[in-house]
Amino acid sequence: MEFCTTCGEQNSEEALFCTNCGKSLQNAQQKTSEKNEPKLSTQEIAPLQKMTNKQKWIYSISGSVLLVLIIVHFVLSSIYDPTKQISAMNEAYNNQDKEVFFQEFYVKEGTEANAKNFYAIVKDYGWTNLRDQLTNEVERIKKNENPDIIYNNGEFISANSKPILFGLYNKVEFTVIPTEVYIHAPFKNMTIKFGDKEVVSKSEGEKLNLGKYIPGEYAWSYSYEEGYMPLANKGNVILKAQSENIAEIDMDWNFQTVSVDSDLEDAIVYVNGKSTEKKVSELSELYPAQLNSKIEIYAQSQDKNGNAVKSEVLPLENDSIYLAFEHIRTEQKMAEHEDLIKNIYKNYRSDYASAIRYTNFDYIEEYFKEGSKIKKDYAKFVTDHDNIPGYNYDFLLNDITAFKTLSDKQFELQSFETFNYSSDKEGSTNYERKKKYVFSYENGEYFIDEIVDLDTKKTKF
Template identity: 30%
Template sequence: MRTCTNCGHESTENEKFCINCGELLPELGENLLDPSTDQEVVSNSSLNSNDQPNVDPSDQNNSYQQQETQPTHYNEQYQPQQICSNCGRVPIKPSNFCLECGTPLQEIPQSHNQFAGYGPVNDELQQKRSQNEPPQKEKKPLSRGKKIGIISAIVLIGLIIGTHFVLQSMFDPKGQVDQITKHFEEKNEKEFMDSFIFPENTYVDAKSFYQFVDDNEWILDDLEDAVIEGKTSVKNSDGRKIIKVTSEPFLLLYKKMAFEIVPVEVIANNYNPDYQMELKIGGHDKVKLNDEEVKVGLFAPGNYKYTLHYKDEYFEDELTEEIYLEGDEYNLTFDLSDQLVYLTSDIEEATIYINGKSTGKTASEIELIAAPLDGSVEIYAEATNGNGETIQSDTLYLSEYDTHIYFAEVQEQYAIQDFYDYYSWDAEQLFYNFRWDYEYAVNSADFSYVEDYFIEGSQLKKDYEKFVVEHEDLGFYYYYFISNDVVDVQPLSANSLTLDSLETFEFTSEEDGTWYYEREKRYTLEYVDGMLRIANIEDIKEVNKTKIGL
């Protein structure tokens, strides 16, 4: 039994509202007084106004409607006197309020309490119930569109789950390193390169970068250690960073590891900025080297082939070499000074012609840095001699050692002068020796003293030999050479020179007595058979002789 908190009426366990006052009954076992505080529980009237659900007879989920507490059929012995205007419930016994929803009840007049079949009361009851009963829906088969939508949703969910596991595997740090190692072992140069990131404007050649790592296999081992140990970089033995290890969020749920390669900055040092030069490293854009120091760009470490294109006013050439780039900075130095060609000419004022075209410049005004030195370049010069005539030089076939332009006339003069400079002193010594030996030869009538001073087979030699030998028939005679002086030595040709002398001597014989001689002679000396020899002797002036005794 439950007691109404409002009026004190006792109700059965099946009743929800007091039939006497319509108050909501407390739940079975509910304490009405808190023993610890001796405070009354909030009245049912307040609960009824705030917490009691409003019962809608049209509500499909109305539990009160679904609970049948009355007979389905009525016999003639019981004629219902009351019916709830809210929920349609017919009380078993007369009540002031509906025990189901608490609505005040009114009696139905007797005239309406007739059963024909079920009578008007039952009809009203059935009508109320039919209004509260949910309509029965006819089940229809799913349309093709709905089926496709359901299947698509299932497939999409599967794809999402699968993608999640794939991404989770892809962005696993250890898995990323394993994938990089796999590309490396399979020699997939492009995929291996794409596994790393490079700073903006960094030039990367997949093959060169792969070769760099192949030459330094410790890099991959250290990269794996860095990922496992949570390091932020991979360094070489010098402590320089090779790879920066970072992580960045991806699609909110994942973290992607990033391996950034530290690039090499290439700086070109040009010792010949006055000449036009362009540098191209690998597939990088050409860079003009107009200054002594030029920043070429950023490159991934590795082995690269570079081409230096250079030119002067008349020729152009290129140099191809290989460089191994590593470190934070690489200085590439170009000094083509050893390739510079400076022309010289016998005549400084001569105009230079290169491959038949006039340069309008003299030899000292021309510098060649790109000219081929294989003899394919023909150079000559033109000048005006002392007679106002145009003379042309010999043709110069340019090579490493042939850079001088020769004029035949000038060269001849050079040769004459060179011979003179070298042999003028020797000529004087030869003269003194000859005069010394010649005095012995004529006094003894023996030509052998002087025969080696003359050119073999020359007429001069024959004449002097005859003169010396004929002294045998003179009887008593004697030559006394007083002086032998060199007056002058002059160049004559590229292998000869002249020597002027002043000679004084006395000649005594039985027949003529003693005579004093003074002679000015000119000796022509030629270089023959490895030495200077006398080619000619002649008097410059008339011989001056004076008799000085009997």
Template identity: 25%
Template sequence: MDYKFCTECGTKVEKNSFVCTTCGKQFANVQDAYDQRQEGMAMGGISSSSFQELKKRPVIDTRSTKQTSQTKKASLIIGGILVVLLLGGYFLGSTLTSKEKVIQKFEEALKERDATALAGIVDSTDPNLTITEKNLYPFLSYIEDHPENASFSTLEKAGFANILPSGKKWFFFDNYKVYLKSFYPVISTNFDGTEIYVNKKMGGRVNHNEGKMFGPYLVGEYQLKAVYKGKYATLNKEEVIEPQSNTSNKIEVNFTLPENYLSIYSDQDDAYLYVNGKNTNQRISEIDRFGPVVFDGSITIHAETKINGNVIKSNETTLVDEDFRDVGLIFNYQDDKKDVVVIRSEDSPASDVSPDKEDLSSLNVEAEVKEIRGEYNKINKMQKNYNLNKYGDNYFEYINDYGIIKKIVKKDNGLTTEYYFWDDGSLFFIFTTTGRPLENRYYFKNNQMIRWIDSNKRTININTSKVNQAYKDWENYWVNQILSSMD
């Protein structure tokens, strides 16, 4: 028997077969089969019934079968590609939004001090704080000053940062953000209407002991400044806070500004107080305390009143030493009008008192006084090592091992105490105080007074170029009183 092979699948079939029994490939069309059958019948090789049976067999379209097979293969390939793409995309998406990737981006932004990149990575759990590039600057400045904290793990351990889910990204993947710690400074002060500045930006005003909350702010270094603007003084104080050292989200900050108030008294309580030549329209008797003021020499005060038809003026005091807060504005008025400083009468125009002028500028008083202060402070510290001689209950002498007097203390009925300081037999400093208290300070060089800070807190040096005669008389009186008391 002759055989042939299917050209489609290679199956061995009989030579006269019209269709492959394996893949269905048709070897010849029906017409060829019919002609061959007719020839067979003529030769007596095939019956009519067999031919009819052959004619009824279905005709198989080998081209359609082949096309279907190729379509299936293409579908499988495309499906495989889609599966690979989906799996790859999912893997890529989950990698890009993972905690590790967000932390990596966070640390890179810290390293580069990139506020723009950081703003897209971080957030705050405080709904009152919106992250912007600007409010990230203090945090980045903190990282720059503390490079050892420029990692997420360090910040997380310190409680300054953590990482949490923040919704979905691309519908399938968990999105993460780094959340930074925030804090609130709670600020109080001792003056109403004090302005509060945070990193040079006005944040608001605080009243006396109010305890007002500012913020929120991110972790970082912040410079706080309190400014009180009064009529006679502008007071301010600064403080730097580092909330990273505080475990709470609130930091108490108390700005205690200097309470530079004066206690003013006079021998004429109905006199009006003048500041830098202007009437305050306040009588001395009405002033409980005056201020706040500054002690930089920019403020001079005096009082004025009318006596026997004349407008008279008290002594003037220029505020130059913050230790002097009790100010006496004295008129020294007597019935015989001695020592009265007349500013103007009711019927005469105002005129200034013409001071005497002296030129004694060769001595550097400030340098001498600085040296004197150092010496009497040294004596006070060494006082316990000196020999103490007591003469009753009100007179004490402190003498060194060489028998030289270093300090004398005199008390007068418990109201007045006088301190005398000596160096090599020369008096160089006297300090007196009374029960009010009123204080006087006298500085000497070679037994000559070079500076006097009197009970009215006036500072007069030996080279002062503008001193009135009444003041000189008063100065001489007290110097003589003190020196005579040493006899």
């Protein structure tokens, strides 16, 4: 039994504290132990031994290692403290240090991502709002509760506890959840680039998986070389997380239809020197097309002699193109000249009859160039009839027998003309004449340059 030295209460020998007053019983037990222990004689007490250098070295190293372990523990605890991680995010965001800010988050391997994109999306979302949500998720993890996923249209960021050093420490990993991006390629063998990834379509209308991307702004482009003309376009798109984190990108293909027409519908259409193997009549609408001044279009055919002829070459600047053939235009223009000159000849013969009848050159004055010899000669011929007593003309026939283009400015017309002429002095005579008229075209006007008598047959009455 053990008695308390303070209050005298009797306690069991195993008790460390008095059951009555609560004082420690260790001193009493120690004294009891000392009483019960056999005392050694002076001869039996061993002398204290001095610590060796080796022992000193071992104790020193052990102490240093223990100190280092303690320091490392505090350092790692600080490193993996999620609260400090959020503070580092906050500092980097406020300093607009996009790279450092982005490094505080985790992105799964194979995901397209960059710091600039992520910073812009967080700014749009609201960093204060996101910071508070991240802090809440950290508190849930500390309480061993399941954290929630942060949403931004779709799943945006998740917070997860990750064991470090065999579970001695736990790091909170903030994972940016990617969106899987798809696009429908309208044609086979289209090269499509989105961000840093490039894919080629294998069939028309194929749904292409472009990969996984974190939200942000991405550059896109495409090229297509197998149509009637090379097609390409590029731009930027803001990718936001969507339901189920799947997004289908709608690129601006910029396709349009170009209507094509020509003087010759059976001419073959060429684009940038490459045959479409289609006639104008078969390719009245060119699709897919893009307006581009660097793309040139023309058509090719044959003239009446079997020679290859090419239309004018036009840049693809309008959604409607007319491919004109110069030889067709020339033929049309020549035909216009021929029709006009034949009409001029008919009018001239009618006005000539009036000028002779009334001995007035004014009727035909404008058919000749000012100051020309033929104009002077015909002015004299008309007025000289004032000196012919009893003359009369009966114009019977003015037929055009031939027409020829001498140049784009000069033309020849041949005629067969008949008339009866009579005068008091010469009596009556029938005339049959083959004549040549040479017309010129200047500044939109036609003139008679020559009138040549090729053959005349006279028959007296």
